[in-house]
Amino acid sequence: MIPEIGHYALVLALLLAVAQSVMPLVGAARRDVAWMETGRMAAFAQLAAITISFAALMQAHVVSDFSVLNVVNNSHSAKPMLYKVSGVWGNHEGSMLLWVFMLALFGAAVAGFGRNIPPTLKARVLGVQGLIGVGFLLFILVTSNPFARIYPAPIDGNDLNPLLQDPGLAFHPPFLYLGYVGFSVAFSFAVGALIEGRVDPAWGRWVRPWTLVAWASLTMGIAMGSWWAYYELGWGGWWFWDPVENASLMPWLAGTALLHSAIVVEKRDALKTWTILLAILTFSLSLLGTFLVRSGVLTSVHAFAVDPQRGVAVLGLLILATGGGLLLFALRAHVLKIGGLFSPVSREGALVLNNLLLSVSAAVVLIGTLMPLLLDAFGHKISVGAPYFNFITPFLTIPLVMVMALGPFMPWKRADLGGILSRLWGVALLTLVSVMLALWLAGVKPVMALVGIAMAGWAGFGAVWEVADRVKLFRVPLADSLSRARGLPLGAWGTAVAHGGMGIAIAGMVGTTFWLAEDVRVMKLGDKALIAGYEVTLDKVEDLRVANYQTEMGHFSVRRDGDLISTLTAERRWYPVAKMQTTEAAIHTTFYSDLYLVLGEENPGGGGWVVRLYHHPLVPWIWIGSLVMVLGGCLSLSDRRLRVGVPARRAAPVSPALQPAE
Known part of the structure; x- marks a missing residue:
């Protein structure tokens, strides 16, 4: 009975998603408050329905209900309880149910916390979220029903993939999906802004917290997946450039660029079209990762499905979302007003270069991941592995890290590069000390290891030096510096902590790669x-x-x-x-x-x-650095300026243009 309730709740969620996708979009076009409000209520109702469905599937796994095919294929009565619970999303059908649950959660969060978002933009964002939900709920109900029954019910199940029976894999997918699905909100904000034809600093401030949530969650998910591969697979490595690993890395790179680009929109009202494009591409790369895992085109310990029909369905969703977003971008991007101008040597210029390097890195990973698949379709067999990625990556990461430390020292609009470099003498000195220490401990060879340690020191010490510079450490009395430190916005602390975490992680990657x-x-x-x-x-x-x-x-x-x-x-x-x-x-x-x-x-x-x-x-530093980066994201997210629901505004009379339609 409970599985049937779960199935019916999933059907109800589809109907609610249709309502959420149609009514707020029509209401925004007609400036009808009642229709727009219906979209908000539909988002809450959809979350409730999917929660019931997800709880029903979890109950079937916990009690080992072997009349449900999903439980038979992915559970066993002797399996520990932790893995009975995590087995809910340790398979294709359950993981897709987790996906739509996360999607509904983000939709309800926009509906509940976006009090300061203009009503029409908020309605359009909820409408686009509803459209995404319709696509995935249809996919689940038509091709991947998690509540399909089997008769007669077997006495026991086939057990979960033993590689997934691990605490790391119990928590890794939820964080990964929070990241993947979280970028759908940035995508929806981008599409909503294109429909309205307006992007301004307020839009940048609204989109940043959702991007931060997605970025921090994806960072945690990737780190946990790397940690699991390191200790569970027994090969002694932490990253294999597996295509499915790359599938999570690509949206992380694009999402990092999006996060920095949104800062320029907020602070300088610039890079609007670039930010909109990044929002579309980041979510598209998240969908691409879903396709790669579920299409059967890849053989990987991470892959969940080998059904080409399901893969074609996901590919259809990918084409609709990406193609639709890019088509709308092509038709509407020209209406976005050009923002403030700036010198190439400025904080904006540093962020633009940062974005270009991150975007090229994502493109390099994309080419290396998809090229063997494309050529294989035409009868040509090639293998693209670690040598390709390891050769190209330093050419992109070295300038990226150099700019990462320079950028926070630069003022907006125009900067004096010579003056900025003169302020970084301490960072250069500490970086040199790090290289000399590595030279003393490990010797001259390999040279790239010393370059890597230099980059780690430049990033880590640059983050610390930037905070010290802002609080005027050793230039004013210590009490004054501490007072300045307490007065720094949490966003500034978050940026410094995240950049410092990247430096720590780079040191760990270099140490275990070259001195193993x-x-x-x-x-x-x-x-x-x-x-x-x-x-x-x-x-x-x-x-x-x-x-x-x-x-x-x-x-x-x-x-x-x-x-x-x-x-x-x-x-x-x-x-x-x-x-x-x-x-x-x-x-x-x-x-x-x-x-x-x-x-x-x-x-x-x-x-x-x-x-x-x-x-x-130094291998523990990889995960220490990753946790520090997540901490930086959380600190930035806690900055009051980025809370989309505050400060609360006084109630105002409804504009005549927003009166309910007769």
């Missing part, structure tokens, strides 16, 4: 292995049965200078229902590095087990 130590050997009980100053001993290997899997568990003791510093456990798991094996790496983490151990298969010849040992310098 690796050793693969066969170890018997009692054998010792030396790596990066650690002495690792294999103490015991035991077989256990845990929950819904069997495990071969290797116990290691780790010593340094004769002192025991840690005991680690690495596993090889076998899931009999899914007939799949996974690895669980053992990791000893310090602030500076990771010692990483993987237990392989038992050696049939001379006994013992294959053990892979890695030492990853």
